[in-house]
Amino acid sequence: MDFDACVACLTGKDAKDAYAFTQQIVAESRDSDAWYPCFDRFAELLRHKNSLVRNRAIAILAANARWDREGKFDALLDEFLSHVTDVKPITARQCVAVLPDIAEAKPELASRIRAALEQADLSGYPDSMQPLVLKDIVAALRKMERQT
Secondary structure, eight states: OOHHHHHHHHHSSOHHHHHHHHHHHHHHHHHOSTTGGGHHHHHHGGGOSSHHHHHHHHHHHHHHGGGOOSSHHHHHHHHHHGGGGOSSHHHHHHHHHHHHHHHHHOGGGHHHHHHHHHTOOOTTSOTTTHHHHHHHHHHHHHHHHHHO
């Protein structure tokens, strides 16, 4: 599949197919760097207006962090971390959940990741979502502590 078709699947209206394709890319990315050459194109999806597409990009980029020897993730980190407080709390939760994996793959980024989690301003979320995002942040920080 060419990358334009890949993006079409990831951004298409069929959420079930897009989710399945995302899971396939993530699984393949755990075992090989086959998707890493597309890193920059996946990074563009972090800016997509649809939060589900952003969620997919977050998962795929996190899975590919382990293959990054060119510093692409390092350069993208601030933008990636901005999703810790994404306008959509579900996207924030997705982002927070993968941060320990990124810190493990790229330990040189762990202090910046930790700082973003510790400084996250959750006041923009509804009262019902703030405790959930906070719980995720605490869990991510604990997982990162165990990694060191």
